[in-house]
Amino acid sequence: MLSNIGVPGLILILVLALIIFGPKKLPEIGRAMGQTLREFKKSTRELTSDVMDDLEEEKKKAAK
Numbered sequence: 001m002l003s004n005i006g007v008p009g010l011i012l013i014l015v016l017a018l019i020i021f022g023p024k025k026l027p028e029i030g031r032a033m034g035q036t037l038r039e040f041k042k043s044t045r046e047l048t049s050d051v052m053d054d055l056e057e058e059k060k061k062a063a064k
Contacts, residue, residue, distance in 0.1 A: 005013075021029060 017029075018026060
């Protein structure tokens with residue numbers, strides 16, 4: 001869905017965000033969104049590694 005936006009759509013979204021939030025709040029919002037995405041990626045990586053570790057332990061138990 002987001003791949004259909006294109007450059008004109010992104011410019012429109014940025015202009016609307018600038019109008020709604022103002023130039024002072026926009027960097028704060030961007031920083032908060034960046035931190036949120038970083039935490040989400042970190043949690044996803046940890047969850048994936050936990051699941052993979054569990055699968056490897058099950059394989060080792062099954063091989064014995």
